[in-house]
Amino acid sequence: MKQCQLEYEDNSTTQLININDLANPFTNGNISEWELNHLLRSTPSLQHLCITFGQSIDTKLDRVFPIPLITTLKLDFNGSLLALTSILQNMPNLLHLKLETETINLNGNQWKQILIDYVPKIKIFRFLMKVFSFRHNYTEEQLEDFLDTFRTPFWLDEHQWFIRCNWPQHINKNQWSKTTCPTARDYNSYDRVMNVFYKGCIDNLTLLPRCFPNIRRLTLRFPCNNHFWTIIPTLDHLTSLNVIETRKNSRSEFLLEDLLNRAPRLDFLSVDAILFLSLVQLNISYTSLRRLQLKHYRARMNRYMNATQCSILADSLFGHQCEVLEIRVENRTIILDLVHKMHNLRALNCECQDDNWSNNSLLCSKDELVEWLRNSLPKTYLVNRHQSHLVRLWINR
Known part of the structure; x- marks a missing residue:
């Protein structure tokens, strides 16, 4: 090895x-x-x-x-x-x-x-x-003294290693950001950054222009502002996308569709269930997408998908190619329907509303839902409880 x-x-x-x-x-x-x-x-x-x-x-x-x-x-x-x-x-x-x-x-x-x-x-x-x-009342002079320890010949001449020190605006009155790199503006393209969490609000963007052209994993809070495509100009290398939507927005469907169309290598998507359903009904194919995690940001009261919604998902183009799915469903029979209809599914992580298991059930040797699934599915399938409310299926057809 x-x-x-x-x-x-x-x-x-x-x-x-x-x-x-x-x-x-x-x-x-x-x-x-x-x-x-x-x-x-x-x-x-x-x-x-x-x-x-x-x-x-x-x-x-x-x-x-x-x-x-x-x-x-x-x-x-x-x-x-x-x-x-x-x-x-x-x-x-x-x-x-x-x-x-x-x-x-x-x-x-x-x-x-x-x-x-x-x-x-x-x-x-x-x-x-x-x-x-660092104390919140640190002065710029003290931060400069700290930065100076990285301006010695060992860092700048022998190895040509440069650092940047960022002092956020919520700590200091003014956002402070300096680097030991003598040609800082030539390094505003962070081509080695692979993981980005974009919250949709960046202060002093003109002072600190940044570009991330090679990201692999992106967490994005909807709705995003107009600066997004300036900072992240391409999604050609993106393999994982996590969309956080704290409130419904009329442009969310358009934004999500645009993101997926620009990400030819995307393999994993974590997104609101209702938002994704609105997209799959358009019968658009995203051939690289294989793994899906459905969350419930919009549905404050009902956080479980019903049989009709799950049928729409399973019958869609994406449903035919999905290999790994994490989902919340209203009842256990929906689990059987998903396994039956989604022919390429290899792993299913699900939370079931009619599951009676709780942390107190740890004292019991019998897990009623797990046993029911084992009896209802082929013996080649592996079913176990992954967390207190999550059941995991490994599907071996």
Whole structure:
């Protein structure tokens, strides 16, 4: 195995995921220190690692098994500095490091020392620090002093690594944004940004012109303003779209249709159920779209789809190509209808209104809805309860 992605957190839903180059990927409820080190010992050729660490890492991980061949590490890290250095010191040949953290706040001099001491061969270092320790009354002079620690020869001359420091307007009276890059305006195209949450309101757009031409995942709050296509000029690489609509808008259908028409590689869509139904009735085909999560932003009172609505979905062009669906339905017979009509469906996550299961039912060994589905579907189907109100079906036709 040469590539691995995993999550390390202290809760019952943590999963070991996306293990490439293995015949049978596997999952695990909690990843202990022993299990993590066992994985590392079992993969001596591991070169690329993507891992998420929660704060529990500080109490559960005292040491990491050395991984001398690893060259690429992507970390979403919320542990302590001691835990981070424990990881890095066991990767002496690391060349590429990407780090996102909310718990570590270091200046340029401190980062320099860590990189020299623990990963001296590093070539590419990208990081995002969400700094919460700065006081709200920080002056621009103090922020400049912080930025100056990244203006040393180590950062600018030896590696040509540049950073940007953003001080939001809701914290300071004026939005403050500066970079160590001497040609800042040449770098307003953030072509390495893959994940964007667009809320529809950007302050000081003329002061901070930005462009994201290569995004893969987009979360978008409807309705979006006229600046959207200036900031995100193309959706050619988009694979995942999450649309949040807090109130009904007459232009929502047009906006959604326009987005889907511009996204030829879109594979996953999360959207309001009523909004999506209005679109599928136009019988438009979006050939790349395979996974759908239906939410209920508009229907405040009734958050479950009835048999007629589900039939419209299943009989549509999209219904014939959908492979993964998450949906809320009024009754369990609708589940059987969806499975029967949607011939390419491989996985169905559903919440059923006539499901009597609750958290108190954990004391009971029998899950009435799950048992009913198992008895009503072929034995090759796998049915289990994923969460307290969510039932998951794996469909093997």
